């Protein structure tokens with residue numbers, strides 16, 4: 001069965017925690033550790049968060065926005081084939 005999967009950009013951008021507004025994850029509130037993967041949520045302003053926290057956060061709290069985005073994408077695809 002066809003499944004919707006979610007592509008995140010494949011490049012890694014090194015950052016220092018001191019350059020961030022907060023050294024804690026916007027979701028679990030734990031401090032970032034050496035070589036943690038982090039990202040931000042495109043749907044809200046929670047700031048930088050662990051990549052794993054973001055996955056959970058987006059697929060539970062933004063399920064509606066996610067659905068809209070998936071539909072938009074499908075429509076776009078339809079149009080480009082016409």
Ligand SMILES: [Zn+2]
Nearest residue numbers: 025028050053
């Ligand atoms: Zn976290």
Ligand SMILES: [Zn+2]
Nearest residue numbers: 041043044046
């Ligand atoms: Zn969010």
